[in-house]
Amino acid sequence: MAGSLGVAIVTGASRGIGAATARLAARAGYAVVVNYSADDGGASQVVRSITAAGGLAQAVKADVSSPDDVRALFDAAQAMGRVRAVVNNAAITGDMIGPLVDVPPDVVRRVLDVNVAGMLFMCQEAQRRMSTATGGSGGGIVNISSTAVKAGSPGTWVHYAASKGAVDVLTVGFAAEAAAHGIRVNAVSPGATNTGLHAAAGAPDRVARQAHLVPLGRGGEPEEVAAAVMWLLSDEASYVTGAILPVAGGR
Template identity: 75%
Template sequence: MAEPRPEVLIVTGASRGIGAAVAFRAARAGYAVAVNYAADAGGANSVVDGITDDGGAAVAVQADVSDPAAVARLFDAAAALGALTGVVNNAGITGNLIGPLLDVPAETIRRVLDVNVAGVLYVCQEAVRRLSTDRGGRGGSIINISSTATKAGSPGTWVHYAASKGAVDVLTVGLAAEVAAQGIRVNCVAPGSTNTGLHAAAGMPDRVERLRPSIPLGRGAEPDEVAAAVLWLLSGEAGYITGAVLPVSGGR
């Protein structure tokens, strides 16, 4: 008798940071993981190696989420691992700069919106196509990764980025209501300042430390703490939760 195929989780932008932490934690929870990346093949393959060395199942899949055809290929590759039950929409960029909106080049704004808004929409569309019980799917869960930057709008640093994440929050609420009867839950995790390479890539490696005094818990988050919230929302323990935006921010 053939063994049942594992449940599959797609994690976009999983070559490092929060995405990698989600992939590792998901594998430990028994998921087979499609580790998506746009350009960092080395990082994605390192995540896959870490998972497989620990006895899990994973595959690295290159796809730029701002390209809907590439998103479809990502889902096709994930299907080879088993039955899709969850998607984590983590891929996101700041444009690798910090400063007032006035100084953000038009091409940077376009690229941030392409990845952070259009890319999330494309992934959600494909997830619904594959998961919807109305379309022959088995249902499942979509988790979008937003940011608590949406609270104040990140003035002087990342207004463009905060605006893109505000769109993710609205998408989560609307889509959750739209597909609830199709067996799909849609939720969002909004991290606060987190110890990843995001800040260094934008030219301010000490940004989390600078913000520490304004965080009630007195420190930035670790990626695995954000990943823990994601895995909880994916789990049956959160089976009555949909349309939620969960801050993981230390109270800030």
């Protein structure tokens, strides 16, 4: 059932950057595991769009902040073939915008659980399954960071920006460890991108309001971020690991 390039797991793939990446991965030749935590309809739609175009995909519900769910996610992927690519896209803001002092403790904990611990669990399991030292095929991991790390998102998402700062550190450190296992680890750092993340936080026009701050004069599209992810997973990036690639219109 595996695609010609093996299996790709894309977390948080029921919408936005994850959905766009899942579609591009299928087009490139991967069998795709469309991971999601709650949006059954969105994940099913992504799978339908892939299979309608002749690709292979299945939706797998799993909370990446749960190590048990992560193991089950990889089990489902391996039932399709050898895992060769993992895109760690699942992330939340806590569905709120405001200064750090107003962020409730439960939101802080949940954001760190999903955005940081979840990515760590995914990377750990990816090495266990993909390592050439233990019979795996190697491959690539791409973590989705954010240019929010640069300024810290004061007044809006300091808690989210802090979680993405951890993603950058994870990417650099884990890349050095995973190289000996035949695994390249990189990150893409999107700027303001037209996804449902902003609407979920109560600011559907946030990207449009920030467009004047971007040298290219507009927000990004999920497909543009997904294209960068796919380049990092491709053989064209075979000598690239530990990189954090901004896709932010120059901002």
